[in-house]
Amino acid sequence: MKQDQVKSDRRMGPPGSENWHAMLDGAEDILREEGHAALTSRRIAERIGVKQRLVYYYFRTMDDLIVEMFHRRSEMELTRLRETLKAEHPLHEIWEICIHSTDARLISEFMALASRIDGLRAEVIRFIEESRAIQVEAITAALERTSRTSLIPPAGLAIVATSVALAISREEQLGVTSGHGDIMTVIEDFIASLDPG
Amino acid sequence: MKQDQVKSDRRMGPPGSENWHAMLDGAEDILREEGHAALTSRRIAERIGVKQRLVYYYFRTMDDLIVEMFHRRSEMELTRLRETLKAEHPLHEIWEICIHSTDARLISEFMALASRIDGLRAEVIRFIEESRAIQVEAITAALERTSRTSLIPPAGLAIVATSVALAISREEQLGVTSGHGDIMTVIEDFIASLDPG
DNA sequence: GTCTATACACCGATAGAC
DNA sequence: GTCTATCGGTGTATAGAC
Numbered sequence: 001m002k003q004d005q006v007k008s009d010r011r012m013g014p015p016g017s018e019n020w021h022a023m024l025d026g027a028e029d030i031l032r033e034e035g036h037a038a039l040t041s042r043r044i045a046e047r048i049g050v051k052q053r054l055v056y057y058y059f060r061t062m063d064d065l066i067v068e069m070f071h072r073r074s075e076m077e078l079t080r081l082r083e084t085l086k087a088e089h090p091l092h093e094i095w096e097i098c099i100h101s102t103d104a105r106l107i108s109e110f111m112a113l114a115s116r117i118d119g120l121r122a123e124v125i126r127f128i129e130e131s132r133a134i135q136v137e138a139i140t141a142a143l144e145r146t147s148r149t150s151l152i153p154p155a156g157l158a159i160v161a162t163s164v165a166l167a168i169s170r171e172e173q174l175g176v177t178s179g180h181g182d183i184m185t186v187i188e189d190f191i192a193s194l195d196p197g
Numbered sequence: 198m199k200q201d202q203v204k205s206d207r208r209m210g211p212p213g214s215e216n217w218h219a220m221l222d223g224a225e226d227i228l229r230e231e232g233h234a235a236l237t238s239r240r241i242a243e244r245i246g247v248k249q250r251l252v253y254y255y256f257r258t259m260d261d262l263i264v265e266m267f268h269r270r271s272e273m274e275l276t277r278l279r280e281t282l283k284a285e286h287p288l289h290e291i292w293e294i295c296i297h298s299t300d301a302r303l304i305s306e307f308m309a310l311a312s313r314i315d316g317l318r319a320e321v322i323r324f325i326e327e328s329r330a331i332q333v334e335a336i337t338a339a340l341e342r343t344s345r346t347s348l349i350p351p352a353g354l355a356i357v358a359t360s361v362a363l364a365i366s367r368e369e370q371l372g373v374t375s376g377h378g379d380i381m382t383v384i385e386d387f388i389a390s391l392d393p394g
Numbered sequence: 395g396t397c398t399a400t401a402c403a404c405c406g407a408t409a410g411a412c
Numbered sequence: 413g414t415c416t417a418t419c420g421g422t423g424t425a426t427a428g429a430c
Contacts (some may be wrong), residue, residue, distance in 0.1 A: 010426085013395075035313045036233065040423060051397065056425065074360060108308040111367065116232045116350055125371050152383050155376025160361060167360035170308065178329060179352025184350050194251050210413075234399085237405060248415065253407065 001126045013058040013067075020058050022048045024069045030071075031109050039066070067119040070110055074127040077101065090138040091195035095187070098161055104170035130159050131178065142194045212265075219245045220234040221266045227267075228306050236263070260383050263314040267307055271324040274298065278331045287335040288392035292384070295358055301367035329355050339391045358384065 013020060017129050026047040041055040041062060057066040072125065079099070084093040114121045135158035143150060164187065168180050210217060223244040227236050238252040238259055256262040274294070285296040311318040332355035340347060347354065361384065365377050 011395090019395090036309060037246065037313060043427085044425075052424095053398080053426090054361075054396065057395070062424070105312055108305060108312070111305040112233060112309040114371075116234060121371065125373055128371070128373050129370065129375065135374075153376070153379040156379035156383060159364060159376045159380050160357060163360040163364035164357060167356060167363070171325065176309075176322055176327070177326050178326065179350070179356050180343070182350040182353035183356050186353060209413090216413090238407085241403075249406095250408090254413070259406070298423065371417080 001080055003166075010060070011057070012060065014052075015058075017058075019050065019054065021049075023055060023058055023065065024072055026071050028073070030105070032103060032106050035105075036109050036113060037057060041065075061123050063119065065119060067123060070120055070123050070127075073157060074123060076125065078134070081131055084135065085138055089195050089197050091191045092140055092197070094135060094138055095161065095165075095191055098165035099169070102165055102169045103171050104166060108170070109168065131162075135161070139194075146194060146196075148194065207257070208254070209257065210251075212255075214255075216245075216247065216251065220252060220255055220262065221269055224262060225270070225303070227348050228299060229303050233306050235311060238262075260314050260316065263310060264320060265321050266322075267317055271320060275324065275327055275331070278328055281333065282335055282338075286392050286394050287392070288339055288388045289330060291335055292358065292362075292388055295362035296366070299362055299366045301363060301370050304363065328359075336391075343391060343393075345391065354376060367385070367386070 011055045023044055026040060026044045030043055030047065036075060039062075042052045044065075045052040045055055059068065074163065080097060080101075081094065084097070087093050092149070110120070110124065114124045132155065136154045137158055139150075139154040144153070152160070168184070171180070220241055223241045224236060227240055227244065236259075239249045241262075242249040242252055252262070256265065270320040277294060277298075278291065281294070283289045284290050307317070307321065311321045329352065333351045336347075336354050340351070349357070361380055365381070368377070369375065
């Protein structure tokens, strides 16, 4: 294969270059701060101080840019998750990631976009499956280490943790807080009992 | 107050009329099937067989239409939830509503839109708070009826139920199912023990 | 690599006739 | 109530010079 571009022979900029990263950074900021409606090639260019045309030199289409934005982010997150498996207290670290690196606004936007963009949907599926597998591995190891059994199987616990963390993050951004402390305490106590320290 | 329209003196169509409902129905279908990017006055008009101009006779702006669409829907949902309190097995019925009336695609779109549209955000907050209050009431009553205490306070249980139901609905639409059966069984067993029948 | 310039489509919203 | 017609703005994406 001499050419990477099978769909188009337009000249393209190299992935991973400075501009390439700057454009994805700018796109992420716009998506977080202003939402999907503001995520346009013009605004990205304006934000990082280049001309609009250049966006189409680094990304074939806007949809490509969006998929790449999610892909870059999910790779970083999966790497962080995998590293927790080697740490002393994996469950604490995974819960920290769930609570603090979950930007509900960004996730809402990506979810809505995933319905429309096939490539993004595939990336989202891959991310959910991989991160769940890592969490299940950590939970299973913790159960074995403490010689305990759980009423809820590891995969079920992983779903509860991630979905509650996301819901709390979303509601906090909206300004709703009722019941948050209650459930956080329960989850943290459970983790403490399973992964003492 | 002689005039309802304080922001604009443009002539407006009556809320609740046939066209008014048809437009909101069409808007909902578009949002569910094609996403926010396709939700335009032209497409709504085309879908229900009227001219685009008519949309602006019934709704002052597109944002107004979107807020009204969520409002109409959340009112119906809250009414259904309130009715469960008078039923024989409230917890079963609430869980049914959580699982089956939760359209993850629609909710993703509304959440993303809520970041941009202030009026929609206010409606979303109101809906979350009201529905949580109803759920807490049902759970508290069930605990008293069975003379039980829960490790997790009612508000925490409500958060777990709604957030897990939403996560499962979202993942099912994506085609991810690992762990779903595990957690569903646990929740359903818990409800059965609290609200036997 | 980066630019100017631009084709072309679609959008929100309105004026004013019938 | 519903229509035709339209304005001004913004979007994606490309051609081709430098």
